[in-house]
Amino acid sequence: MKIFEDYASSWYWILIAIGYIMSTLFYPIITFILIAICISYWAVTAVDRFLATSGEAVYKIMANKTPCQYANEMCVPETFNTSNVTKLCPGAQCTFAFYGGEGFYYKYILIFQLCNVFVFLWLVNFSIALGQCTLAGAFASYYWAFKKPADIPTCPLFSSFGRAIRYHTGSLALGSLILALVQFIRIILEYLDHKLKAYQNSFARFLLCCLKCCFWCLEKFIKFINRNAYIMAVRQRNEYKFIRSYELSEIINAMQHLLFRIIRNFG
Template identity: 30%
Template sequence: MSLVGLVIIRFFALATIWIILLGLLVNALGASLYSWIRWYDLHQEEHPSNAHKKIYNTYLIGGLSGTATFVNIGLLIFSLRKRVRLVAELYREAGRAVSDMPHLFCVPLLTFVALSTMSTLWLYVSIWIESSGHLTLEGTTTYYKKDAVMHIARWFNVVMAVLLLIFIVGCQDMIVACSVAHWYFVRDKTELKAPIRRSAFYLFRYHLGSVALFALSTSTFRFLRTAMKKFEYALINPKNQYIRPLFNCCDCCILFFEKYLALMSRNAYIEMSLHGKNFLTSGKEAFLLVVNNRWTMQSVSATGDYILLFLKILAVFPPVIIGTFIYQDIHAINHVWIMILLTAFLAFCISHCFISVIEMVIDTIFICYCYDIKWNDGTDKPYFMSVNLMFPLVKQCLRRMRL
């Protein structure tokens, strides 16, 4: 279902984006008005019961959330009104890239196999660690007491699992970014020769250490946050008003660096695929590029978050509807909604794996678009972008000439 949505967005990108944004705005307004009306009706009751108070608070939270969502989407639409055409063309170019390189959707399948293998090995090692120790007699029962080495091994196993998880996902992003960058800067798209296989070769030949460095940095920050939480619970009195803010401040700083790395990692991978530099240099250049194109980048990112989330949710509906009819006929299942929620969760995860590829494709095309404008002028140095993607740029130049 999400692939159908991607096909629709490719051929009707501009209309689809406006329909999705305006539909979200209308739904947020309707949910907000309904919650406020119900809250007002309950507020007028003279002797509310405890159940009414809970419902009253629920509608109050719903009204506030709906209003905040409505204002957020409204401000987004107002700020994007002049950049929606560019966003639509980027989505259209992403559809072209995927249609020219359909094997991009095989990359998340390989990622799934790698993650499944890693999870199996992690579970196997975890079982060995948890079942190891020194046989100890306590009263009438015996158990395996773990020494310091086993506790360190438990933490080491968790840290390595997180590191490998980030590393595998980073390899996927790097392969997709390198493939799309190669596709963008080739004038004749029919001359593409195994871009995904070539990107995988570049990854393992040149950039494997950079991806590993990012995985190590991110897992280190996550381990520090977890260790700080452990120290906070073990050493600090809950009523202490002086040391707890210090831990919260340190946790906030570590979280900031972790989020910054996660935010810049995709752009750094794209820079690595374009220039072939290391992760730190590419991250610096990606940061400067984002700062110089912050408004357009914000428009693409904000719109993409809503549209891609809509596609993920859209992919959940068919399995849930089909599962509802199937599970209702199976009388051996006592809690049908648990199975339906599990089906929805699995469908969302599968759609997320494939749509994350589209998200990386869009980010890569946008970075390539920015460098295309920076390196070329459209006359002596012709652009690599398509005619449709060139239209917003020409329109912007004409607007500047009029001024």
């Protein structure tokens, strides 16, 4: 019963804080817009790179019987019959090989696609972390205000967003990077699991299942650690800022009042 009372009391104070900072109800829209931008950017780059791999047809010289020094080199079907290759390599043909090209970009297109997915995960996690840090800072402004609502800043949400960008960008980026790495590994494990379904290898399936479970737990744990780390970071900054703004006499009076309440309750 005590647990339910504490839970109800927590929600009561949360609703009071939201009542003082109504703008926090609309901040998830900003997070949604940031995530939508990340998804749009990822989709555009992914489609662009996919279309790049399916560009112009590439033709190569194929020697049928006799060895040819021009084998596996690119050729043009329209001018192949009139070139010197047909004379030096009798029986050679200019056949279709694949779509795309043989440059640096085409050789490492898969790596670029994987990097694109990783950056997408990083940006999405950073947007979510920025929202968590901003909301935590806004509610910390309410919590550490001695005289409510007089000591609450004029625009607590906007001020918290500015502090998060100015002071906590590195922390948010690092936490998002670690979380993105774990999520990227989970995507690779899901891909391997999908590929191994056709082979019916029980041991490999069991090993992948264990790895997927471990990384799922690790992702949840990192999310929990990151969220509380962001809250602690903004809490300490707001605590220092509000305490520093008061005179020593007011702090002493507050401590005396707190000690009086403790003695009265336990005396």
